[in-house]
Amino acid sequence: MAETRKTKLLIIGSGPAGYTAGVYASRAMLDPILVQGIEPGGQLTTTTEVENWPGDSEVQGPDLMLRMEAHAKAMGTEIIGDIITDLDLSKRPFTATGDSGTKYVADAVILATGARAKWLGLDTEEKFKGFGVSACATCDGFFYRGQEIVVIGGGNTAVEEALFLTNFASKVTLVHRRDELRAEKILIDRLEKNPKIAPLWFNQLEEVYGTDSPLGVEGIKVKNVKTGEITDIPCKGVFVAIGHAPANELVKDTLETHMGGYVVTKPDSTETSIPGVFAAGDLTDHKYRQAVTSAGMGCMAALEAERFLAETDPT
Numbered sequence: 545m546a547e548t549r550k551t552k553l554l555i556i557g558s559g560p561a562g563y564t565a566g567v568y569a570s571r572a573m574l575d576p577i578l579v580q581g582i583e584p585g586g587q588l589t590t591t592t593e594v595e596n597w598p599g600d601s602e603v604q605g606p607d608l609m610l611r612m613e614a615h616a617k618a619m620g621t622e623i624i625g626d627i628i629t630d631l632d633l634s635k636r637p638f639t640a641t642g643d644s645g646t647k648y649v650a651d652a653v654i655l656a657t658g659a660r661a662k663w664l665g666l667d668t669e670e671k672f673k674g675f676g677v678s679a680c681a682t683c684d685g686f687f688y689r690g691q692e693i694v695v696i697g698g699g700n701t702a703v704e705e706a707l708f709l710t711n712f713a714s715k716v717t718l719v720h721r722r723d724e725l726r727a728e729k730i731l732i733d734r735l736e737k738n739p740k741i742a743p744l745w746f747n748q749l750e751e752v753y754g755t756d757s758p759l760g761v762e763g764i765k766v767k768n769v770k771t772g773e774i775t776d777i778p779c780k781g782v783f784v785a786i787g788h789a790p791a792n793e794l795v796k797d798t799l800e801t802h803m804g805g806y807v808v809t810k811p812d813s814t815e816t817s818i819p820g821v822f823a824a825g826d827l828t829d830h831k832y833r834q835a836v837t838s839a840g841m842g843c844m845a846a847l848e849a850e851r852f853l854a855e856t857d858p859t
């Protein structure tokens with residue numbers, strides 16, 4: 545028979561936001577349950593070196609996430625390997641249903657389901673992910689100091705990433721399928737004035753190539769969408785910048801969202817449009833999308849959930 549688990553606080557997601565919420569909620573004696581989802585540890589488990597987590601000049605993403613999990617567990621968070629497939633936020637207590645069949649009944653919920661970079665879906669893109677292919681200039685730009693790199697895309701994300709990457713790279717080639725950018729005018733002006741950026745119009749990525757041992761990118765092949773001509777571009781880094789999608793499937797019909805599906809929270813807060821439901825990390829953040837900002841929001845969500853529970857269920 546399906547099990548029912550009652551908890552004061554259910555945390556959905558096991559990235560930096562979820563685990564940090566677990567640490568703070570446990571230390572506030574809320575005995576939280578945290579459901580990990582399909583990707584225990586979240587996005588950082590898909591990368592190698594992380595060089596901007598305070599306190600670690602270099603740490604492997606998967607190791608950092610194992611440490612966060614151990615920390616949350618040591619403080620008292622119950623961590624469960626399950627995926628929430630349905631979330632009923634229409635009345636309190638809220639009810640979440642797990643893929644395992646377990647029902648989680650919670651007085652408050654922290655949503656920390658993160659976001660996903662959009663990828664092109666090429667086999668060679670997959671092969672070099674984390675080894676020269678990235679979707680995050682803030683995270684990985686520093687690795688390409690003085691090198692030639694390529695940005696794929698033509699929207700705001702691509703233009704912002706290309707501009708940011710000129711801080712490190714000797715040259716940035718912007719590969720776009722059309723001959724005009726879908727970005728804010730001010731960003732396009734900056735891009736056009738930047739001598740390090742060379743746009744390559746009417747081209748799309750066909751293949752990333754490089755070495756196998758050690759795994760690393762040496763260049764890409766792009767195809768002209770009008771003529772079919774293939775061009776070889778030697779480069780050390782490829783940034784796929786075609787946007788991000790928040791993992792909002794559980795709440796997209798019940799909570800207010802904006803900017804392409806990111807959950808709206810009140811200013812300076814993780815409160816959503818439903819009292820008792822808090823959202824933290826990349827799920828709400830179309831702007832920074834970093835581990836440390838997600839962790840910060842996880843902390844805020846736990847503190848706000850604790851205050852909410854103290855006010856509404858004072859026993």
Ligand SMILES: Cc1cc2nc3c(=O)[nH]c(=O)nc-3n(C[C@H](O)[C@H](O)[C@H](O)COP(=O)(O)OP(=O)(O)OC[C@H]3O[C@@H](n4cnc5c(N)ncnc54)[C@H](O)[C@@H]3O)c2cc1C
Binds near residue numbers: 588629679
């Ligand atoms: C390749 C790569 C490299 C990066 N490098 C860096 C870096 O160097 N520095 C940096 O600061 N940031 C980096 N980032 C960004 C950083 O990983 C994210 O900003 C951060 O992980 C977001 O944390 P989060 O807790 O919001 O969610 P995520 O890390 O996205 O975690 C989401 C969690 O929610 C869970 N989940 C989703 N749906 C459900 C469900 N239905 N039920 C239960 N659980 C669910 C998932 O299993 C996952 O555990 C990188 C990202 C990528 C992809």
